[in-house]
Amino acid sequence: GIQVEQSPPDLILQEGANSTLRCNFSDSVNNLQWFHQNPWGQLINLFYIPSGTKQNGRLSATTVATERYSLLYISSSQTTDSGVYFCAGISGSARQLTFGSGTQLTVLP
Amino acid sequence: GAGVSQSPSNKVTEKGKDVELRCDPISGHTALYWYRQRLGQGLEFLIYFQGNSAPDKSGLPSDRFSAERTGESVSTLTIQRTQQEDSAVYLCASSTQVSTDTQYFGPGTRLTVL
Numbered sequence: 473g474i475q476v477e478q479s480p481p482d483l484i485l486q487e488g489a490n491s492t493l494r495c496n497f498s499d500s501v502n503n504l505q506w507f508h509q510n511p512w513g514q515l516i517n518l519f520y521i522p523s524g525t526k527q528n529g530r531l532s533a534t535t536v537a538t539e540r541y542s543l544l545y546i547s548s549s550q551t552t553d554s555g556v557y558f559c560a561g562i563s564g565s566a567r568q569l570t571f572g573s574g575t576q577l578t579v580l581p
Numbered sequence: 582g583a584g585v586s587q588s589p590s591n592k593v594t595e596k597g598k599d600v601e602l603r604c605d606p607i608s609g610h611t612a613l614y615w616y617r618q619r620l621g622q623g624l625e626f627l628i629y630f631q632g633n634s635a636p637d638k639s640g641l642p643s644d645r646f647s648a649e650r651t652g653e654s655v656s657t658l659t660i661q662r663t664q665q666e667d668s669a670v671y672l673c674a675s676s677t678q679v680s681t682d683t684q685y686f687g688p689g690t691r692l693t694v695l
Contacts (some may be wrong), residue, residue, distance in 0.1 A: 503681050505683060505684065514688050514689075515672065517683060517686075520683040560624070566680070567629050567631065567637060568614055568626035568629050568640065569616075569626070569674075571616075571624040572623055573622065573623045574623055
């Protein structure tokens with residue numbers, strides 16, 4: 473199966489700062505999702521983005537499929553953005569998502 | 582329902598006991614997945630159901646783990662003779678039949694084996 477690498481593993485920001493999270497894939501993907509896991513463990517869907525660019529409020533994501541990576545941008549971060557951000561993808565004939573190890577984001581007031 | 586639901590939200594059991602975890606997918610979603618998340622780690626795939634096709638059990642870690650799904654509705658994950666290493670959050674997800682579609686996750690069941 474595919475390998476998914478996320479960076480950085482940990483990120484600490486002051487409220488109001490911007491950040492970029494990266495996800496690299498070992499193979500091309502036909503499904504790519506970004507999630508935010510809140511402190512209660514709930515996985516919240518952020519983006520379904522196997523290619524292209526999407527924006528939702530202060531968050532945006534870009535996937536460059538030919539180069540096998542995706543970026544998640546968080547602008548004007550808030551304390552409620554804290555938590556773990558996961559990317560996950562599906563390659564070839566697989567049906568299940570393969571997850572990265574996540575980026576632990578802490579936004580300080 | 583509006584989203585994927587799971588029960589119980591928390592389960593504490595003694596080593597050697599059997600447990601059953603339940604997942605109710607989004608109405609109309611024919612694909613259902615079980616994943617496991619150990620403390621501080623990402624999610625690992627366990628099993629996948631698609632309609633009436635044979636399930637993909639390739640992620641089940643041992644024969645103590647099994648799962649059933651009746652049609653396109655509720656699924657039950659059973660762990661027999663639980664071990665301490667089974668302690669984790671068990672998450673269920675559902676999607677439409679196409680793998681290139683969004684998977685939506687339930688809130689998970691936190692299993693603690695004493």
